[in-house]
Amino acid sequence: MATTPKLEDRPRVLVVGGGYVGLYVAFKLQKKIAKSGGIVTVVDPLPYMTYQPFLPEVAGGSIEPRHAVVSFRKHLPQTEFIQGKVTKVDHANRTAVIAPADGGEPFEIPYFDVVMAAGSITRTFPINGLAEQGIGLKTIEEAVALRNQVIERIELASTETDPAKRKRALTFVVVGGGFAGVETIAELEDLARNLASKNSRIDVEELRFVLVEAMGRIMPEVTESQAEWVVDHLRSRNVEVLLNTSLADADGGHLKLINMPDKSAADEFETDTLIWTAGVQANPTAKNTDFPIDERGRVKAGADLRITGEFGPIENAWTAGDVAAVPDLTGGGVGGFCVPNAQHAIRQAKRLSKNLWASRWDKPMKDYKHKTLGAVAGLGLWKGVAKVGKLGFRGPIAWLMHRGYHGLAMPTFERKVRVIWNWILSFFMGRDIAELMDLDQPRAAFRAAATPAPKPAAAQAPEAAKPVEPKSEGAQAEAPAEQKQPAEAK
Template sequence: MATTLKLEDRPRVLVVGGGYVGLYVAFKLQKKIAKAGGIVTLVDPLPYMTYQPFLPEVAAGSIEPRHAVVSFRKHLPQTEFIQGKVTSVNHESRKAVVEPADGGPSFEIPYFDVVMAAGSITRTFPINGLAEQGIGLKTIEEAVALRNQVTERIELASTETDPAKRRRALTFVVVGGGFAGVETIAELEDLARNLASKNSRLEVSELRFVLVEAMGRIMPEVTESQAEWVVEHLRSRNVEVLLNTSLADAEGGRLKLINMPDKSAADEFETDTLIWTAGVQANPAARNTDFPIDERGRIKAGADLRITGEFGPVENAWTAGDVAAVPDLSGGGVGGFCVPNAQHAIRQAKRLSKNLWASRWDKPLKDYNHKTIGAVAGLGLWKGVAKVGKLGFRGPLAWLMHRGYHGLAMPTAERKVRVIFGWILSFLMGRDIAPLMDLDQPRASFRAAAAPAPKPAAAAAPAAADAAAEPAKEPAEAK
């Protein structure tokens, strides 16, 4: 039974989720709402926002993991932060139920305005063995784990004498040929090649990278000619790009691939590293509300970013980002809606903040209308592809455009400086390839040191030892 949390009795803007939308809405409104006598409350299971476009570079050792996240406590000083998960929202009563991150008893929190910004989660399919063998790339923890996994597998493979186990350890597979998948496999291949070249027991040619994509092309955000160039580029680096191919089974790390047109068997091999980047879906938390939901589980929104149902806008209820079905007035969206990416989320958050504040003073609201300016992708150090308007770029220039755009888009000036100076240090001193081992069991070495020493075997009794040392006596009958 949820209990009522004792909070200050003042108008509250409750922000559900601390991704791009949640961070920017809280950042833009915290001072204004406080001066007006209210408070902004942000609820998220994590104490930081993750800049997801940097995750491939974090996995490749080009960016320090903590530099790719933004601390709520540091950068939202006038926002009330609650580390937990909103399990339900009842807008009719203007209350939300929050479950603390430590698993403590749930409590209710009242609000005046609510901003649904729960974002998205990784989209998966019921593939045998996927949950046990796979790892995504949507959180900073996954990026760090991938970096450790690649470095560890390469190091262990260099001392493995069993050819089958060696091949399995040096095989790395990415499922999903969108931006995330292509950037991930390119960055990790760059890292792996660097590691293998420094190990005299390995040959770079032993590394195997496989990109699996169910559609007939990769990276729908760029032009078809650019996508074809990326495929050629990856294949020139000995990355196997398998189009029209799907993962059918992953039990025990043995992957079974099938051809999509006729579902026939395509290939079968083993791997220790299976990375899943095959898209995202709206956070299921959206369904635990009394807001209108579309067939894809997204909260229905109007162009002014108010939650909008069959009977028009819902008062004091707002949404944006991956969890929302926001109309794309530019006409470039899939199905008439904005695609789920950081570019839209950040801009929607800024418009939402202005509209929410305007609604407090009964001022007119403006619609969100932004035409995507392009797309940039990094494919490892000094390699990239970009599309800006109708112009396409590739190679070092595109890579610089990729870093320039995301360096500027990284939230907060403090984080921008850390990331950019990290890039400069990497340029001068090289990529940081040191893995951080045993993060999942940090107390292992202490437990081993604190464990009681094994007792030595008991010494044999002196009499028994003396008897054993004496020669055997002949029986009396033999004398």
């Protein structure tokens, strides 16, 4: 174990993960804990929290990528932040092991309270070619890359003369018909149609968008009639919505789809853009602890958000969000637990903060109970669907509700202002369709400029190939070295 870097020598609340739960717990507790003589420490591989509901709009060019993330350094001034990954939690000894993000030697850190808030990662299946060809939409980096990919493929196709390659470049596939998948394909279709209308070498009708969903319906968060309306709406925009269909193979970008549940062949075609949004799973960090884990890899929690084992709550151990199996006291959760979404994560974080602080003073704690009031989704500019209580909305009013809710839910006032200002600019100036080139190799242009150009072929010719210049009068040819011998040697 490496020498521990300089850390605050105060009783620590260690927050494992900087997602919704991590950010809000630190934000709510940093001043209180500091005044009581302690310190809140957040550990995450990234230096920011990503507001994931905005990722489809980032990919679609409606929101500047940096405005959809919240910097820990800027907004958690009284919190100790460590950029790295928690690889082990030993609660029996109140210690955790952290691997720095830069690849440095792991080190151990002590704590008083721990908050398991590692969130979730993309859930995938062992499908041939998926890892090589697919891209998720869980991070801001994926959203930016996806936006550039769509723009680049359309530009490439506009000059492509091979019909098969052109068709492949203009085919965009999303696997997963939940909120993320539907919002993503709707935003990208809007973006692609906008681009094609500005390119005289591309016909909008050439664009092909395919949504693949293994279940018999999409968007389980809304009513069945609303889900059917969304399918009809997408199909009216020439988006192919394939229900009861699954991806069986993606090797080399050649997709093979099968019908569910009989596994019969459904369709085959090629694409350069395969987007995977088929669910999430608890972050595997939870398994590297001595806490009780359920069959889905989640940390077991009580309604008061304390980690709970066989013999009841575990002292000074807390959890919430996607990594936690939190009981849904309203009775509406799948399997009796809260579903993994931002709405629950944010509210659980606020309740956890209050309960943790109350526990310090032996005050009573309250259980987390929140009934989801509804759901909102954007389907591109001025198009949306929403369910509030028993009421359903669609079209522009639902789109405004979507933006209003998420604009207010975006953490910190500063980020709210930036996002809303993005929307105002887009309203008057349209989507930002600029492609940022070579983000994966930013030094390519400099290397090309700094690398000496190869010498012309003539300059590289061997000496023997040069013409022999005539000797001046009186000059004598000098014999090769091996033919020169002293007279006495002859």
